[in-house]
Amino acid sequence: MAEKNSSTNAGNESLLFLTDEQLRKGIEAMFFAYRGFTADPDRILEGMDYGRAHHRALHFIHRTPGNTVGNLLAILGVTKQSLNRVLRTLFDDGLVEARTGKTDRRERLLYLTEKGRALERALSDAQRARMRAAYRAAGPQAVQGFRTVLEAMMDPEMRRRFTGMAEGGQ
Amino acid sequence: MAEKNSSTNAGNESLLFLTDEQLRKGIEAMFFAYRGFTADPDRILEGMDYGRAHHRALHFIHRTPGNTVGNLLAILGVTKQSLNRVLRTLFDDGLVEARTGKTDRRERLLYLTEKGRALERALSDAQRARMRAAYRAAGPQAVQGFRTVLEAMMDPEMRRRFTGMAEGGQ
DNA sequence: TTGGAATGTCAACAAGGCTGACATAGCCTT
DNA sequence: AAGGCTATGTCAGCCTTGTTGACATTCCAA
Structure with a gap:
């Protein structure tokens, strides 16, 4: 065979x-x-003026509030010009806000507004629902394997970043 | 909440x-x-005039030679205009050839040329190498789980198509 | 005070999606 | 034979999201 x-x-x-x-x-x-x-998520986004790029930004701002722009750039792996176009619309629409960094006042720390949290939640609920269904159908053992292979497939730099992130759960 | x-x-x-x-x-x-x-694969493609869309087309033409355009459209989930842009360059560059269908002469059956096979092989070797490394690192049990979760995550239509595809090997 | 870092912004461009409209060839039913 | 439907191609125009390059601002740090 x-x-x-x-x-x-x-x-x-x-x-x-x-x-x-x-x-x-x-x-x-x-x-x-x-x-x-x-x-x-794509289905939810279509019709709004947003796309997958906005979803990704919302996701990572949600998961680590107070992150800097530069950090977000590194996570998303795009240019600042690309990210900026996205962030600008999110600012303008009041989904994201930036607070000046305390220690370094050049930095802009990114946070979701209530409105931003609402959209993020809608998107991530939809995505989690599918993930949950898949996890449930496959069972815990399969999920364990799934995660193991995915991690092994990442670029080392991203794997480091990923496994380092919020490791102890919370 | x-x-x-x-x-x-x-x-x-x-x-x-x-x-x-x-x-x-x-x-x-x-x-x-x-x-x-x-x-x-992206790294290989950049510099050539091709992109990820060409890679996908080459992949699926390779895996089921003699497929029709319409079938490829369904697999890739894009419009015929999008696919056609890609196919045209692949024809022009002599990577793919189309033979008229025997039973239905409206159909164009797609095949890789030797040149096309060469590029497909280069791309898929690179991608398989990473997949192989991940599989090896994770072990057979994890791979089993990985596949199970991925299948559960597909849209039902795609899952049907996927599990139906070349099931017994071929 | 000066260099470099963090950020924003303008402009131009490319890839690869999309829709709509229209054309041709060939199959199929009446 | 005729008309209708199917498979495919193509033109034109648009959108999102990525890219480079150039330049400005603000601020930290040596």
């Missing part, structure tokens, strides 16, 4: 999951799942 | 993976992992 197999592991059952065919299936699963993953 | 835990499962160890906090971590893991997932 293993049609193609770039490694020299033919006959080794324990490495079956590393055949090119299995890897290809994993790649496609990632592609289709990511589409599902973003579908619900 | 239950900040941390929208369900009424406080104290239930087996459902800990369904807390909002866990779900949020899953969401972010998806975000960061997808970035890693696309990073290597």
Whole structure:
């Protein structure tokens, strides 16, 4: 059955999951799942003047209030010009506010307003609902594996950042 | 509004993976992992006149040669105008060729040329290498869980299509 | 006081989505 | 044979979200 197999592991059952065919299936699963993953928030956003970029900004401002612009840039991995276009509309619409940094007054610390929290909640509720359904359907053991593989797939820099984030839960 | 835990499962160890906090971590893991997932092919593509859209087309033409345009549209979930822009450049550059359908001559069956196969291979080798490393690091059990959760996260229509695809290998 | 850091902003551009409208070829039913 | 539907292509125009480059402001720190 293993049609193609770039490694020299033919006959080794324990490495079956590393055949090119299995890897290809994993790649496609990632592609289709990511589409599902973003579908619900996208649906909410369409019609509003916002898009996925706004969602991402809201998400990360929500999760670490008081973050600086530069930090958000690093997390999102875009240019400041891109982020700024997004932030400007969020400021203008009163979803996000910036407070001047106390120690370094050049910094602008970002926070959601009540209105911003409301939209963030709507978006993340939708996304969490899908994630919850998937988790529930798959079971705790599968979820554990899911998280393990995803972490292994990140760029090392992002993995460091990710596993470092709010580690102890809370 | 239950900040941390929208369900009424406080104290239930087996459902800990369904807390909002866990779900949020899953969401972010998806975000960061997808970035890693696309990073290597993106790096290869940049500089060429191609982008992620070309990669996707090449991938699915490779995996089911002789597919029709309409079928590819359904898989990729884009408009024919978008796909056509991509396909045109791939035709022009001799990476993809279209043969007229035998039973229905309106259909154009898509195939990679040798040149197309070469680029597809370069891209997919890079992507598989990362996937393989992640799989290897995580182990077979985790991979099983990974796939289970991803499938549960797809839209039902896509899940049907995905699980139906080339099931027994081929 | 001066250099560099953090931030904002303007302008121009590209990729890759989208819609709408229209054209052609070929299949199918009447 | 005719008309209708299907598969595909194409033109034109628009949007979002990314990019570079250049430049201004404010403020920390040596």
